Amino acid sequence: MTSSGYTLPVWVAAAAVAAVQRLRGEPLSSSAAPEVLLQLQPDADAPEPPLVAVAVEGxxxxxxxxxxxxxxxxxxxxxxxxxxxAVWVEARWAELLPGEAWLQLKAGEGVGVLAGSAALCLSAFARALLACNLQPLLPDGCGLRLRITLPGGRQLAQRTSNEAFGVVDGLALIGTQAAVQRSADPDQLARARAELVRRAADPALATELVLVIGENGLDLAPSLGLPAPWLLKAGNWIGPLMVAAAEQGVERLLLFGYQGKLIKLAGGIFHTHHHLADGRLEVLTTQAALLGLPLEQLQRLARAASVDEALRDLAAADAAAARALQQQLAAAIEERSAAYVARHGQRGLRIGAVLFDRARRLCAQGPCGAELLQAFRARDLG
Known part of the structure; x- marks a missing residue:
């Protein structure tokens, strides 16, 4: 049995399947070590996708x-x-009404919701994972209601940046795949390189790529029209992956990520894990000085607690200056990234940058980034 190394949506799906099996009057596989069988690739094309045993408590x-x-x-x-x-999922049958979704989800204690609403913060992968594992278990003409509870989730969420991204009251279910990937793990870099090699063999994917920074970016990108087949999660290995992309024949590369992470590239930091290097406020202050902001504003930027706080305070005092600084950051990210790749002998790659803020809103685009964003969106519409 393999039951380690899974993201939160997998454990939610496991608890949900266990609950529905009890509704159907079916016992769990073993009272000593109960488990359920899950399909972990909801988009798999195989007629009988492989099932994996995942442990549950009961x-x-x-x-x-x-x-x-x-x-x-x-x-x-x-x-x-x-x-x-702990993950608790309460399941109950529901009458399936015309025009109503068969699967209805409700956030219980400790589960993150979008600020200003009661809408569960759930990634497309998490919803698809629930759907593909639960729908085969439903009686004909019957719907299903799930209430998901994460005891302690509200307290754990205080240690994340969820609230800054508009998610309140608990942990978001935004995993985009079943297996946990460590953003600073060398194996993650090897997996990403292997994926680049695979894509290089596909003429439809070989020359265009969107390197997405973090789970929030991976969740946000498709909703903004960036085509899913072009997305690749970079984690913290941004520099080596840009070089690897150029080596595999990529010609147009879009960097898409949170401004508080991508800003490091404007300072020449191309492995972005905070244990290795930070310097974000220093980079921000330097770019502001190059923009010609007065000394008093530079001092306030340098003393801020975070990039977002610094830009928010600057916007309150001078909104035009804040917008100009964000645009300058995006342009600097493009310039430094192109120079980094060129130093490694790769000169045929056009690199654009598109940044979003903690409210998950696009906040800046470099000159090349604006062009690539429009082109990639057009490809998606076509």
């Missing part, structure tokens, strides 16, 4: 039409705040 009926399934997160090796987190 399931119980709460009434004639209600059941509770419980799992516990095991994200594998490395630091991860979800380790040991």
């Amino acid at each position: 399931a119980a009926l709460l009434g004639p039409d209600r059941a509770l399934g419980i799992s516990r997160c095991e994200p594998g090796d490395g630091l991860d705040l979800t380790r040991g987190l």
